[in-house]
Amino acid sequence: MQKKRGRLEPRPDLLHIAILASILSLIIYWLIRDSHRVRKLSGKHVFITGCDTELGNSLAKWLDKRGFCVIAACATEKGGQELQSCSSLSLKTVTLNLADSNSISRAVVFVTKETAGKGLFGLVTNAEGTAPVAPTDWLRIEDFHSVLDVSLLGLIEITLKLLPLLKKAEGRVVNLINAKGLMTFVGGAYSLSKWGMEAFSDTLRIEMQHFGVKVSIVEHGFFMTGVVDSDVIEKYLLRLWNRLTPEIRDSYGEKYFVEYLKAQRSSVKRLCGTDISKVIKCMEHALIAKYPRTRYGAGWDAKFFWLFLSYAPSCLSDMLLYMMFPAPAASGRSVPGVLINI
DSSP states (O other), X not given: OEEXXXXXXXXXXXXXXXXXXXXXXXXXXXXXXXXXXXXXXTTOEEXXXXXXXXXXXXXXXXHHHTTOEEEEEESSHHHHHHHHHTSOTTXXXXXXXXXXXXXXXXXXHHHHHHHTTSOOSEEXXXXXXXXXXXXXXXXXXXXXXXXXXXXXXXXXXXXXXXXXXHXXXXXXXXXXXXXXXXXXXXXXXXXXXXXXXXXXXXXXXXXXXXXXXXXXXXXXOOBSSGGGOHHHHHHHHHHHHHTSOHHHHHHHOXXXXXXXXXXXXXXXXXXXXXXXXXXXXXXXXXXXXXXXXXXXXXXXXXXXXXXXXXHSOHHHHHHHHHHHXXXXXXXXXXXXXXXXXX
């Protein structure tokens, strides 16, 4: 202690030690709190949408093995039959079209019947489908509707209709959102739907905490699944390119289309991971942790690349995207994106 004008003040080194000790204590407290798990998982009902996709399908199988009563929503009866064939008898499937309110209502009735008054412990929303991803003036309003009606409005509708069951069980909602909800670099409704689900999830989390319902977001990067298949993406781009008016097509030029395909292929190759278990572990923790986190990051690109770009100055992110993608012929910049062929 140092004496100053009749008062004793702590030495700087002791103050630093106290600050470090406080920080260390908070970290230890968080780790211990984060490790607590919900007991008696057996018999708890979890409803998962999008179980035709690899992520939804894998999560349904994993939770089924953990003893949950899984209700898996698939877009087709065939998808549901294939899932049931490799799962336990307690796993149930229901056909769900998120663009159809009647289909959503039927699924809610099915879930209500299966939970038999117990309430719904978990809702995992997942709607990953291939969407038109292209320059904005290549698109029509129906291209936006085809995505937003499913990946945003459909997910919101089924969440709203299942809230009474979630409140009854003091359950949790886990929204699986691609990291493009943090930062977007191509046109189309895909990123719009993810940004919308981010906002909806934040509002829902704040409001539902009064009823004991916990809401988490799993922000995942790109993984080598059917959603980001290069051949599928290129097929969509070719269809959009062929339907353009001559005026718009000339403003971009044939060379732009070729280079744009290269850029898309290159970005998929660099950013996509192969280990989807990282996403599964995050979703599992959000469901079984006593104190689930508000947000989870799954995949290196979600944790670093997209998160960094979302906080970086716009001039920096714009410059990076300017380098990644080619320029239309009408812009006068003949050099393609310099990062395409790296």
